[in-house]
Amino acid sequence: MKPLLLTSTVLLAAALAGCTMGPDYRQPAIAQPLVLKYDQGWQPLPAKAWADSGDWWDAFADAELSALVVEANANNLTLAQAAARYRAALAQRRQSSADYMPTLSAALDTSRSGGSDSANTDSSRAQLGISWELDLWGRVRRQVESSTAALDASAADLAAARLSIQLAVVNSYVNLRALDVQQRILQQTLSSSERSTQLTRNQYDAGIVSRADVIQAETQLQSLRSDLYDLEAQRAIEENTLAALLGRAPSSFESAADDSLPVVPQIPAQLPSELIARRPDVVSAERGVAAANADIGVAITAWLPTISLGASGGVSGESVSDLWNAPVRFWSVGPSLAQTLFDGGARSAARDLAYARYDEQVAAYRQTVLDALTEVENALATTAILREKAVQQDKLVSLAEENERVITNRYQSGLVSYLEVAIAQNTTLNAKRGQVSVTSAQLAAAAQLAASIGGAWEIGDDVGAAAERPQE
Numbered sequence: 334m335k336p337l338l339l340t341s342t343v344l345l346a347a348a349l350a351g352c353t354m355g356p357d358y359r360q361p362a363i364a365q366p367l368v369l370k371y372d373q374g375w376q377p378l379p380a381k382a383w384a385d386s387g388d389w390w391d392a393f394a395d396a397e398l399s400a401l402v403v404e405a406n407a408n409n410l411t412l413a414q415a416a417a418r419y420r421a422a423l424a425q426r427r428q429s430s431a432d433y434m435p436t437l438s439a440a441l442d443t444s445r446s447g448g449s450d451s452a453n454t455d456s457s458r459a460q461l462g463i464s465w466e467l468d469l470w471g472r473v474r475r476q477v478e479s480s481t482a483a484l485d486a487s488a489a490d491l492a493a494a495r496l497s498i499q500l501a502v503v504n505s506y507v508n509l510r511a512l513d514v515q516q517r518i519l520q521q522t523l524s525s526s527e528r529s530t531q532l533t534r535n536q537y538d539a540g541i542v543s544r545a546d547v548i549q550a551e552t553q554l555q556s557l558r559s560d561l562y563d564l565e566a567q568r569a570i571e572e573n574t575l576a577a578l579l580g581r582a583p584s585s586f587e588s589a590a591d592d593s594l595p596v597v598p599q600i601p602a603q604l605p606s607e608l609i610a611r612r613p614d615v616v617s618a619e620r621g622v623a624a625a626n627a628d629i630g631v632a633i634t635a636w637l638p639t640i641s642l643g644a645s646g647g648v649s650g651e652s653v654s655d656l657w658n659a660p661v662r663f664w665s666v667g668p669s670l671a672q673t674l675f676d677g678g679a680r681s682a683a684r685d686l687a688y689a690r691y692d693e694q695v696a697a698y699r700q701t702v703l704d705a706l707t708e709v710e711n712a713l714a715t716t717a718i719l720r721e722k723a724v725q726q727d728k729l730v731s732l733a734e735e736n737e738r739v740i741t742n743r744y745q746s747g748l749v750s751y752l753e754v755a756i757a758q759n760t761t762l763n764a765k766r767g768q769v770s771v772t773s774a775q776l777a778a779a780a781q782l783a784a785s786i787g788g789a790w791e792i793g794d795d796v797g798a799a800a801e802r803p804q805e
Contacts, residue, residue: 418490464644723772
């Protein structure tokens with residue numbers, strides 16, 4: 334009868350092996366359509382190597398910038414944390430998969446016992462056992478499904494963190510170069526103001542202008558010198574920020590002044606649906622939904638009985654040496670059935686918790702897609718508007734420079750006061766600095782848009798392999 338019972342149990346387990354509790358996963362529908370509003374500037378361009386490789390920052394055609402991004406990819410400490418979290422998720426999946434396998438255990442114990450009315454006795458025992466919980470209801474399958482989805486989400490989080498750091502490096506570098514350009518413009522204005530101030534002093538000594546013109550010129554000069562200190566302070570802060578992104582101490586990093594900005598890139602077109610679906614933050618949110626869906630199945634299996642198969646055998650004797658010299662042998666084999674009859678509502682609460690977390694993840698996924706669409710719309714709108722603004726700003730700079738030349742000539746002829754010269758110089762300075770700001774904003778918008786569609790990342794690529802490599 335006992336062999337028949339064991340055989341029946343194994344056959345029942347085989348028959349039920351395909352049974353998996355809980356809902357099968359289906360990707361949630363997106364509430365908003367994947368269409369873009371500000372797509373007038375979204376023009377198709379020939380394929381570029383940097384777009385195919387994912388090195389989207391190469392579009393800025395700046396060798397120093399590319400080198401800094403590569404360094405940040407390797408050394409940024411935020412990325413190191415994300416890589417460690419990915420390895421933890423990888424270990425968690427291996428841990429879940431281990432439940433598919435039987436557990437083998439061994440034990441060796443020796444003891445002495447006795448009492449007031451009995452002699453002391455010695456006993457030793459060596460035992461080897463194996464046990465295996467049958468995955469009748471798919472609990473282990475759902476756990477592995479959940480941990481696999483969590484692993485995919487962690488890989489996506491790592492890619493999102495890398496993309497965020499790359500974007501931060503590009504923006505910090507652009508800000509640094511913009512400050513260098515601002516310093517050059519301010520220094521040129523300062524040199525012009527020094528010449529004008531000296532001319533005013535000479536005219537005052539000759540009795541041509543009043544003392545008020547000299548004071549006005551010197552005030553203008555000191556104001557420009559003060560502005561230079563402000564730019565130097567801003568540059569120092571930006572340089573330190575860039576050092577931290579590279580994983581360096583500020584004292585070990587210095588970027589030489591370079592008063593040229595990167596090229597405003599042309600961004601290749603992508604279909605909006607493809608653009609959104611491949612973003613790592615969207616992938617991470619979708620994988621979170623899959624994990625939560627699998628957790629529902631795990632919670633449901635807690636209501637069902639568990640069947641385990643176990644076998645053990647060993648030897649016993651009065652001493653350890655007896656275990657090898659004519660020991661007493663023993664063995665056992667058979668199934669076990671366990672069912673929780675009352676738990677005070679714990680299983681019901683766990684099931685409700687799983688459903689609530691699933692609903693939360695679905696809402697979070699849809700919100701992530703909506704945020705991604707908003708981000709792309711903002712970048713497209715900003716790019717299109719700034720393109721037109723740059724044209725107008727160039728015209729403003731040309732007019733301001735022409736006005737300054739006219740006013741300066743009129744001042745040298747004694748037709749106007751120095752106040753008008755100062756106003757003209759400030760107008761030109763503000764126009765040129767505004768021109769730099771517009772270009773910087775164009776670069777920032779292009780970087781944001783490029784980052785939104787940048788890279789060829791998708792589930793199953795080598796993002797995880799990089800995380801598993803030991804850190805040097």
